[in-house]
Amino acid sequence: MTFKSELDEISRYRNAYVLALSVALGSLFYGYDIGLIGGILSLGSFQNYFGLDKMNPREKAWLNGNIVAILQLGCLFGALGVGSFSSRYGRKPCLLASGGIYIIGSALQVIVGLGGTREYALSLLYTGRFLGGIGVGMVTALVPSYVSECTPQAIRGRCTGLIQLAINVGIMLSFWVNYFASKNMPSSESQWRVPFAIQIVPGVLFLLAMPFQPESPRYMVEKEEYDRAAQTLAFFVSPMIFGSLGIDGTTAELFATGVYGGVKVVSVALTLAMAVEGIxxxxxxxxxxxxxxxxxxxxxxxxxxxxxxxxxxxxxxxxxxxxxxxxxxxxxxxxPIPWVVAAEVAPNHLRTVVISTATGVNWLFSLTISKLTPIMLNExxxxxxxxxxxxxxxxxxxxxxxxxxxxxxxxxxxxxxxxxxxxxxxxxxxxxxxxxxxxxxxxxxxxxxxxxxxxxxxxxxxxxxxxxxxxx
Known part of the structure; x- marks a missing residue:
């Protein structure tokens, strides 16, 4: 496929691509959230504030595991719980709700310890990360089905794969934000509060973009709203809508992880462009x-x-x-590929429930690995x-x-x-x-x-x- 034909295809399916990019903002804050905490945990200012620098290696490994895993636990609950709601109320309202919950959780992480004693700061951090995790889990369960249901067969894999690209962009951004904070900010509370605050931005962008996107046409079909479904489909798959409905220190380490995140972004982008549909x-x-x-x-x-x-x-x-x-x-x-496959293999009437269950299992193992990895590396x-x-x-x-x-x-x-x-x-x-x-x-x-x-x-x-x- 030539460069000109690629541009023609993007123009032809522009509405579908805009939808996929809008929804991918949810995956962006997912990636930022999961990539953020590792760099923050390595900051001396954070360790000093929560007393990690005074713990022995075993105690530190357990606390680090808890701080990371509490987000995954929230993701597990969010992913498992959203399936029935999206089937009853629709994909779009649940996506908007996920963004709101994520922003609330992120805000709590920013204000940890402000106006109170440090003894309660860790509990508030857990609460904020758990709520943020619920929002992230909801997004991971909803976005694959929503994108796959709204995009044409010819570009469905590419659009669904944008989820992983957005996740990697979020992870990369979190790495570079941590690197900037470590290198250019004084060792104070602001050094770790600012990265927490920035994670609110993709959540706000997501809530600004989603109201302009329609409900899933397949959800409308389930509710027997055939006219609305047809109008939505016509808006996305215009050229072929009725042809197919496939409708060495901390700073150096953070610099290395920033490059690592960049490699992932480039790799996913190349995969979506050339491999997911071709190979x-x-x-x-x-x-x-x-x-x-x-x-x-x-x-x-x-x-x-x-x-x-x-x-x-x-x-x-x-x-x-x-x-x-x-x-x-x-x-x-x-x-990227599991998101594509998970969004494809379930029948229409079970898609949200199946993806919710699959995503929940994913978060269960993610929770387990996040908790055990620091301990395994230590032992x-x-x-x-x-x-x-x-x-x-x-x-x-x-x-x-x-x-x-x-x-x-x-x-x-x-x-x-x-x-x-x-x-x-x-x-x-x-x-x-x-x-x-x-x-x-x-x-x-x-x-x-x-x-x-x-x-x-x-x-x-x-x-x-x-x-x-x-x-x-």
Whole structure:
């Protein structure tokens, strides 16, 4: 695809892209929030204020784990709880509510300890991070389904993948804000309060952008509001709306993480532009998982052989490169692609509930890892990286064995991929998979959902929106 054709496509689907970018602001504050706390925890001013500098390593690891994990706990509750509300009241009102809850939680984190004693500051910090987490969890459960339901099949993967791009942009911004605060601000309360305050900005931008976006057309169909659904669809998929409804210190460390965040942003952007629709979801997950595994195993092996390096060596430089390559592989596969797949595989009437459950499970494991990682690094050292490396290997094998390719199918067709012969279909789509299945092939998906309507012989609109009552 040429540069001119890319520009033509962006112009053709401009309304869909604007919606995706508007909703991605929610993922931006998600990324900023989860990336922010690591840098703040490393600031001497924060450690002094909350007494972390007076704790032994074990106590410090536990408290750090609690401060990080309380956000994930809120995310878990937010993700699991929003599904039924979005099915009853709609995606858009719940998205607006998530932004409001996030802003309240963020504001509480800014005012921690102001006008009171420091003994209660930690409790208020926990409360603010928990509320912020609820808002973030709601966003992570709602945004994939909302974007996938509103965008055309041709760019659905790219638009849904913008979620991960926005997350990485948020993480990158948080890294650079922490770096700026560490390098240019005096070691005082303001040094850690300012980064907390800045996290309110993407939440406000999200609340300003969302009112101009419509409700999900598929939610309208569930409520039998066919005219409104048709108008919304026409607003987004204009060129093909009735053709498809696929409708060494702290400062140095923070500088390194800022570069790390930049690598992830660039990698996700390239993946969305060239790989998610061209290469497909399945291969991206396989390559990403194998790459992540190799990088983790290298870092684990290096850490085992050099437990306390005092000077840079060629292998240490390779390990630094491995960290950045890990970010690139993650951004190629298991960063953006799970959001795409999760938003595609569920049927319309269960999509929000399924994504809510899937996102909740994601936050459950995120909570567990966030809590245990500081402790594991303190107790296991290099074994932590080896464990994560083997987990990434298992992820790649699962994608190879169990996941059929979903690219190129409409939302109403994808469910048929999982009705029969799932493993056979997955191996049929997998690199080298046909070696194990011989001449066997899964039953082709019959595209029975495409029904003709006026002026278009290849459309899913009638199946989704219902026939015109005046057509006889």
């Amino acid at each position: 497909g979801r399945k291969k991206c997950l396989i390559v990403g998982g194998l790459g992540q595994s190799a990088m983790m195993l290298w870092i684990g092996g290096y850490s085992a052989l050099h437990p306390a390096p005092t000077a840079a060596t060629p292998s240490s430089y390779i390990s630094i490169v491995a960290v950045y390559l890990y970010a690139a592989f993650f951004s190629f596969g298991w960063g 296991l050292g290099y074994g932590t990286f080896l464990l994560f490396g083997f987990c990434c290997l298992i992820m790649a094998f699962w994608a190879w064995l169990c996941l059929p390719e979903t690219a190129g199918f409409g939302l109403e067709e994808i469910g048929l991929l999982f009705e029969t012969d799932v493993i056979l279909r997955a191996l049929q789509d997998a690199p080298g998979g046909r070696i194990f299945i011989g001449d066997r092939r899964a039953t082709p998906v019959a595209r029975e959902l495409r029904l003709p309507i006026a002026g278009d012989e290849d459309s899913e609109a009638v199946a989704l929106l219902g026939p015109d009552s005046d057509s006889g």
